[in-house]
Amino acid sequence: MESCPVCDGLRFDARTIAGVAIRRCASCGCRISDIAVAGGISYGHVDDGAYAGSIARVRRRQAQEIIAFVRPFARSGEWLDVGCGYGYVLDAAKAEGFRVRGVEPDGKVASAARERIGNIEQGTLAESTAVADVLSTLDVLEHLHDPAAFARLVRSKARKLWLIKVPSSDGLFFRLAHALRIRGAVQRLWQSGYEHPHTVYFDHATLTRFLEKHGFEVVAVRYLEEVPHGTVVDRLTLDGRTPRWKARLAVPLFFAVNLIERLRGRSDALLVLARPRVGQQ
Numbered sequence: 067m068e069s070c071p072v073c074d075g076l077r078f079d080a081r082t083i084a085g086v087a088i089r090r091c092a093s094c095g096c097r098i099s100d101i102a103v104a105g106g107i108s109y110g111h112v113d114d115g116a117y118a119g120s121i122a123r124v125r126r127r128q129a130q131e132i133i134a135f136v137r138p139f140a141r142s143g144e145w146l147d148v149g150c151g152y153g154y155v156l157d158a159a160k161a162e163g164f165r166v167r168g169v170e171p172d173g174k175v176a177s178a179a180r181e182r183i184g185n186i187e188q189g190t191l192a193e194s195t196a197v198a199d200v201l202s203t204l205d206v207l208e209h210l211h212d213p214a215a216f217a218r219l220v221r222s223k224a225r226k227l228w229l230i231k232v233p234s235s236d237g238l239f240f241r242l243a244h245a246l247r248i249r250g251a252v253q254r255l256w257q258s259g260y261e262h263p264h265t266v267y268f269d270h271a272t273l274t275r276f277l278e279k280h281g282f283e284v285v286a287v288r289y290l291e292e293v294p295h296g297t298v299v300d301r302l303t304l305d306g307r308t309p310r311w312k313a314r315l316a317v318p319l320f321f322a323v324n325l326i327e328r329l330r331g332r333s334d335a336l337l338v339l340a341r342p343r344v345g346q347q
């Protein structure tokens with residue numbers, strides 16, 4: 067990304083924190099990275115037991131919260147989840163009476179989702195993708211190299227709502243990791259050692275501005291607890307690089323951060339619901 071995806075700014079405050087090159091837009095504060103993609107960790111290398119014990123459990127619980135978040139604005143129609151993973155949100159949307167459809171780039175994951183849900187296509191959002199009433203992109207936007215082009219495409223595909231979940235630089239984990247330059251945490255937050263690192267870090271203000279620029283208006287915002295108690299050790303040992311004894315040492319820190327975040331009403335996982343502004347394409 068040459069210019070800022072939020073405000074088109076060209077001036078950045080560039081710094082390398084814990085080996086991750088981060089540029090912060092001087093005018094809007096949006097953060098972008100230029101992490102080289104080089105055969106990092108994909109789903110294929112992830113420990114399935116740890117995945118089931120941490121991410122899968124959190125995702126299933128979050129799926130329920132996500133549906134409850136959308137329900138006041140849409141109760142029926144067709145729901146398309148882009149980057150649907152194993153399809154937890156589609157499961158929950160289907161149970162609520164939505165007609166569901168998904169696209170997922172990872173072949174193995176897509177076929178696992180297809181076995182349960184049916185209408186899952188392997189791939190990404192494209193010009194050929196049919197429109198849907200609710201279009202969700204959960205943990206997708208932060209991986210893209212051209213989020214603006216993607217937003218324009220979503221604008222032509224989402225009839226009523228665009229539901230977005232992104233990691234937020236509002237979160238205390240993000241702030242602590244960067245302020246204290248905690249190497250492992252910064253690298254994990256940007257997923258710098260992974261196959262699909264984070265290219266951009268939004269927060270509430272920059273994501274709102276980004277959406278407005280692309281013809282959407284934000285109708286609801288909330289934060290989700292991303293690493294709840296009881297999932298910390300599994301989450302930290304997911305990629306097999308951190309021993310369990312070491313992960314256990316971090317439990318009190320996660321406990322403290324989650325407590326503070328509950329009081330602040332914030333977290334590292336931002337959920338935003340937007341609708342296309344009428345008369346603007």
Ligand SMILES: [Zn+2]
Nearest residue numbers: 070073091094
């Ligand atoms: Zn900017």
